Amino acid sequence: MKKDHDTREADLLLYNAYLYPVDADPIENGAAVIRNGKIILVGTSDEILKDWEKHVKEKIDCHGDFLMPGFIDGHGHFNGLGNNILNLDLLNTRSWQEIVDSVKVRAQKAKAGEWIVGRGWHQEKWDTPVNPNVNGYPYNDELNAVSPNNPVLLSHASGHSLMANKKAMENSHVTKETPDPVGGRIVRDASGVALGVFEENAMDIIYGGYKEFESYKDEADRIATWMEATREAGRHCLEHGITSFEDAGSTLDEVKRYQQLAMSDSLPLRLYVMVHQPLEELKGHMEGFPILHSGNEMFTCRAIKAYIDGALGSYGAWMLEPYADKAGWTGQNVTPVEDLRKIADFCMASGLQMCVHAIGDKANRTVLDIYEEEFKAHSDKKDLRWRIEHAQHIDPGDIPRFKQLGVIASMQGIHCTSDAPFVVKRLGEKRAKEGAYPWRTLLDAGVVIANGTDAPVERVDPIPNFYALVTRKRVDTGQAFFQAQCMSRKEAIHTCTLANAYAAFEEDIKGSITTGKWADLVLLSQNLLHCPEDSILKTKVLMTMVGGKVKYQNELFRQ
């Protein structure tokens, strides 16, 4: 008797929802019962209300709105996102002048010597090209004028180049004689004058100056800023219906901090982290790794992040054939292949997943080659789920290899439409059509596509990402990019939820509305499966729930 009563007790009942579980068909008048943060039953509202209404502590009427598993961002930079919120956000800037003006405002308020940091500019997205320019890049003269005493460091939207002012270059000890480092370039004009633009590995010179300044700050100050950024990132994600985030590169120190937050129940959402640090610094420091399901399954760290090339916009993507708009140039290999092999060995020996950033078709092929070799040498190890981050431009011949090797293509829908203005320019029509963001071809070949926003490279908002996946249309101009490669709506939702859970080895605990999984849910104002295409972007997050707790609710949310 007692036992029966116990099993009929629950904390929360959500009902009257258009419930899309992702791993099953939608339930039109759906309901879910939650106990101890987990889903214990899914069904129709009529059935569930009849049996459970008297046995739950709380009920939420969803008023027919769209209930689905919380979004999982499959690739982003969690603390970078938070920092971006704290720093200058240049993602929406439409001209160089607008950027100069926003630096000017910061410089007027900044303490002497303090660095002004920003991110998100992109010269291809300006309404009018800047003059004078080199490859479309401006000179830093205006930045020097508005900020003579404060170093300025403005990262490119791609994360693969930056603009520094004169003060930042001085503080980073850059002189006329400073050579280009291996795998990087200090952009100079025909007369040898450096513009202030640093590409790929050359960015480290300016980061060095910035880090030197930061190192004079005391540890407590730095950690306080880091914590603030983490809080901001969490808040921002929850507002956008994101219940799990896959961080594509943190240091071991950051991993420790995240784990402590998880253990003290202070992580706002579930976090999966890839470690990004030089191999020599990792060796001997991986005790306790992989970190699985830490802090009540809020934190996981089981992967290593590495880079093989740069980005397409800055001509850093490593291509099999030269760029269409840069004769003879095939991009940059930023980590020697031999070193990537060593990282692969290290991952295999340590039981870690390997995740390599690869944009160009040569980069993707080379990573597949490295993985294939490593898997062959360790054929006893199964279900490794190694990932290629971005997998952006793939030679059609390499697409079936993802499936054959079980490699996950960890892509970003929104990159497709936001890069659209320059992809054909860089690659030419044929390569763009056959191998740029080839989602349809990958899915048809049975490849698992994980999906993210790469925030803060793009906004962390999953709705524009979803729109890009199902339409391949730009939000501003409506211009479509090779629509034959679109995903269906169900496929798109799958890549933003369950596929990301799979890519983190966590499909047994999250990613769908299924009995036994965590109640990580989002309630949306529109039905993503059926709303008209042109209204998708108007979709609002009404409520976000992590582990059965409401972590965000919009003023439109009626309980």
Ligand SMILES: [Zn+2]
């Ligand atoms: Zn990234």
